Amino acid sequence: MAKAYLQITLKINASEREAATKVYTTYKEPFLSGITGAVSKELLVRDEDVQVMHGFNSDADAKAYLESDLFNNDVVVGLKDLLQAEPEIRIYSTF
Template structure:
C-alpha cells in the first residue's frame, strides 16, 4: 500500500512556538477525522524551525488537503502572523 507524507517546515521564533503549538493542537483532531486519506499528524520541533508531518493514504489526498478549507481558512490563518518566512511544503511518496 502506497502512502504519502506532507512535510511543512515553518520558520517560527522560539517566543511564538507556544502559539504555533496551540494552532497545531486545535486542528489536529479535525484534520484526522475530517480529511480524506488522513492517517497521522506530528509536530516536530528543533532549534532552527518547526515541522508538521502529515501522513496520507495517497499523494492525491495530500495535494487535496493543501486546497482544503481547513488548511487555507483555519490552519494558514492561525499560523500566518507567527511565520518569519514562507513555509516550505514538500510531498513524499512512501513505498
C-alpha cells in the first residue's frame, strides 16, 4: 500500500487528451518497474483537467521521481506541447 502520493494536475485541452493518454500509457510500465518505491499510477480525467496520481513507498521516493530521467527527459518532454499552463505538483503523505 502506498505511503505517499504524487499528484500532478495538467491543464490540457479536450482535443489533446488522447495524446496525453498516450504519454501516460507509454510510461506507466517503465514507471512501475523502474522507479524506486513506485507502487501505483492512475490517470484521472475531469472536464477541467487531467490528473496523474502516483503511489510511492515514501515521500523521498516521490521527490526522487521528480528528479529522475524518466520524468524529466521522457514524461515532461512528451507532455510539454500539450499543456495550457504549468503543471500543479503536490506530494501527500499517508498515516
